[in-house]
Amino acid sequence: GAVVSQHPSRVICKSGTSVKIECRSLDFQATTMFWYRQFPKQSLMLMATSNEGSKATYEQGVEKDKFLINHASLTLSTLTVTSAHPEDSSFYICSARPGPLRFFGPGTRLTVL
Amino acid sequence: SQQGEEDPQALSIQEGENATMNCSYKTSINNLQWYRQNSGRGLVHLILIRSNEREKHSGRLRVTLDTSKKSSSLLITASRAADTASYFCATDAGTSYGKLTFGQGTILTVHP
Numbered sequence: 220g221a222v223v224s225q226h227p228s229r230v231i232c233k234s235g236t237s238v239k240i241e242c243r244s245l246d247f248q249a250t251t252m253f254w255y256r257q258f259p260k261q262s263l264m265l266m267a268t269s270n271e272g273s274k275a276t277y278e279q280g281v282e283k284d285k286f287l288i289n290h291a292s293l294t295l296s297t298l299t300v301t302s303a304h305p306e307d308s309s310f311y312i313c314s315a316r317p318g319p320l321r322f323f324g325p326g327t328r329l330t331v332l
Numbered sequence: 333s334q335q336g337e338e339d340p341q342a343l344s345i346q347e348g349e350n351a352t353m354n355c356s357y358k359t360s361i362n363n364l365q366w367y368r369q370n371s372g373r374g375l376v377h378l379i380l381i382r383s384n385e386r387e388k389h390s391g392r393l394r395v396t397l398d399t400s401k402k403s404s405s406l407l408i409t410a411s412r413a414a415d416t417a418s419y420f421c422a423t424d425a426g427t428s429y430g431k432l433t434f435g436q437g438t439i440l441t442v443h444p
Contacts, residue, residue, distance in 0.1 A: 223374075253431055253432070260439075261437075262420060262437050263420070264434075265431055265433065310372070314375075319380065319424075320365075320377055320380065321422075321432060322377070323367075323374040323375040323376075324374055325374040326373065328372070
């Protein structure tokens with residue numbers, strides 16, 4: 220099946236720094252990718268829909284200036300958590316779709332100290 | 333916001349028993365999908381059922397969909413310890429981008 224990778228898998232940073240997470244579709248092109256956030260023992264919350272060559276569409280309550288999304292190519296979308304704070308600590312998962320099915324990356328565990 | 337609600341929130345069974353998880357949703361859908369997530373890992377797609385389908389099978393998995401009740405169920409037969417994971421339903425409302433809305437999930441523990 221299709222493969223989606225994320226990098227890094229785990230990051231620990233100090234409060235106030237910015238962190239960039241990459242999501243790549245390895246064997247297919249994805250004009251649309253999705254970014255989710257998942258807190259411990261909770262479900263996935265959609266943060267934004269990333270569209271290649273255009274601005275991302277953010278879900279209600281998600282700060283677009285806080286979570287910068289860049290979808291510069293058909294195989295790469297990046298999520299940058301700017302000026303990270305401890306409350307941003309979470310599991311971030313991306314997803315891409317070559318068709319009706321969605322494929323998910325392995326996730327990035329962000330810990331902000 | 334999360335559309336789906338799943339019950340039970342947690343399910344603990346013995347190996348060999350069947351596990352049934354339910355999912356309810358609120359809006360019209362194009363299809364409904366079930367995913368599995370092992371602790372701290374990404375999601376694995378299990379099965380997709382379209383809005384015009386009522387039942388679908390895949391190996392030990394059986395999914396039903398009742399669009400009149402806006403509900404779905406996932407049955408895992410003859411469970412194994414390796415089935416221990418969180419299971420999520422996700423609805424595709426057929427929007428242009430095809431975004432999924434996830435349910436709260438069921439944590440399944442299968443004891444050997």
